[in-house]
Amino acid sequence: MSNNRKYLIFEDTKSTPSLHEIFDECIVAIEEGSTRLSNTRNEAGYPSYKCFRIQGREILVNAVLEYYLFKAGGSDFDYDKAVAFTEKMRKLCGWSWDIDTTLRYWVERVIRAPFFEQVNDSYGYPEWKLKAGEPSWQLSESYLRFACYIAISKVKYMGGDGQYAASEIFKIVTALGSKLPADLKKNGSGDLPLEIRQYKTDLVMCDANDVFATVKIKVKEDSEEAYSQVLDFLCNLLSYGFPSSYTIKFSSSEKNWLAIKSLPKKGVHQLFANAIKWQALHPQIENYARLAMKEFEWYNDLEDEYCAMPGTFAVFALGLLGERYHPLLCDYLSLCDGEHQSLQGDFVLAYVEQYGFTDLGLELYDLCDQNIQHLPKKLTTLYAKRK
Template sequence: MANDRKYLIFEDVKNDSSLRNIFDECVGDILEDKARLSKTRNQSGYPSYECFRIQGREILVNAAFEYYLFKIGGADFDYDIAVLFTEKMRKLCGWSWDVDVTLRYWVERTVRNPFFEEIKNDEGYREWKLKAGEPSWELPESYLRFACYIAVCNVKYKGGDGQYQAGEIFKIVTALGSKLPADLKKNGSGDLPLGVRQYKNDIVTCTANDVFATIRISVKEESEEAYRQVLDFLYQLLSFGFPASYSVKFSSPEKTWLPIKSLPKKGIHQLFANAVKWPALYPKIEEYAKLAMKEFEWYNDLEAEYCAMPGTFAVFALGLLGEAYHPLVCDYLSTCDGEHQSVQGDFVLAYIENYGFTEKGLELYNLCDQNIQHLPKKLSTLYAKRK
């Protein structure tokens, strides 16, 4: 059936040099922003794929991308040209399967497989170890830079899974003797202006690294002004395109926790339990929550049963104040990934224990029930006993 296929894949141009002019024209259109996405024609036995139409032929998106990366390979591989083309593809297709998988295969084929062998660690998980003996050739620095660029893109556009994949790439590049990952860990990607990723004065210190999606905040005095500055830093950082999944390391003189059983006692929890003491900060807390809430994104330092969507603790802190922030809480309960997150059940339980099954309390209960794997047993019991 493969011989009946009408669209072109990368193997076609590898095996038939006469197709290069069609692929080159496609690449030229992408570089000149003339390319337009289409769908392969209906064909019995084949699904429809995204493609480019050139001279009456259909070239799959990943085939055009793979062809270009293959074409510019070699000892004179140009990092800037590779990034330029990748950015064209990303803007044209988004961080789609075609872009993501093509780049992942490029890393495996070019950077990993020639130098590493697969082993199993003591827990039985797969790891990669440098092959014994001296390699017959070395990768130019431009290859390692492009691999790190791919890792950074994974963090920016793929959330938690992307951060894991980025970490694997950084391990490989570091094992090959490069200092690039260490520099990225220290300084970030360089895409964030210094004034966005760092803020420091006598009462607060805030730093952020977009490559590793980490935010560090230290408050030296408990005051409304200190938390105002922290919230302003967070809002500006997220507005500038910081990764939507991230971890927050927070420290302050006072450790306060929200009156919700089972919530993890982590820094991000402490931050909003402290900040909500000042009513003047409520609008800023709400602004942060609305900006941070994104389905399938996470606070990366919360795991297992404690996993939570960004904005969680800001929403909970405001939600426990009563009905004033009811719309915000409803938006949160409708947005969070109920297949993997359950802390919202603990919040609704605390709310019902405080305010009862009022009209709004019942609405929160129903929204939570519709978007969670299992309600807390006590919450279900209270609902069953309500009058």
């Protein structure tokens, strides 16, 4: 090699064919579960990276996956084997930068580059358009299925950030004539049992799609039992492993909203403003909130100043009831991403206006102040006048 680096990268297999044996051995070890993740040794001028150690050599994680996919390419590309190996890598390494970036490059190199060219839309933004003329060759269904597997994984493991990347993959796969994205939009990935993703009674209709991270809920009769069924559905869905960032599309003839200024009037807001009026449902609402609350995850249909962590409206609905749910409020205010979300300031303002700067109100103010870019001006004014 032309430098003093001791760890191996994929390009080394091109310049030094004898290294194929070490890479092949690493792949077998991963498939058999006989290797584990390690770190490269400290070398002057080089940071430490995640790697596998084989025959005393260190192979970077992305190098192993890139080598595997390179060897697997060709007319006999095996979708099932490619997914099985990638899943073993994911379980060893998590959906890490190494895994995600390698798979993104694979899509760009194998699926996009041969068939698409970059153009600008009417607003000057880049988009991908099929190249003129018929391609001299076509990708097999196995390649397109693997691209869709990558898109689904991005939704599962990257939260809101994965949604856009997945939609771009689905667009190019659809443009190549595949019906796979349409089938996934209709039926989901197939990983969720039917009884988990669909629920229908005389009172409600619920349907979830894990590929597009959407939950559709229709309440046919506004009653305690109807909302109890909805909450059970949501809790079962999240407990099973539904994507942590998602959209709730809710419809009901009754439209209530929480007494908090600036909250977006979206379906998920309406859902919990409706459900909160039944005291017997409050434990179910808290259960949903606890399952839904995850830092850096979002309701995907809320953007900009309305960004909200899942569970937000359930927490706010319970929080306005008083001190009983103070621990839940504290957990929420400590967890939410104050760099991107500001709705918590509107909630604390509404809480203080209702209950005043009690000891509990002061604690909520302090927690919010520590986890928000700018408190509402009216809230800071009330705080300054509290004595």
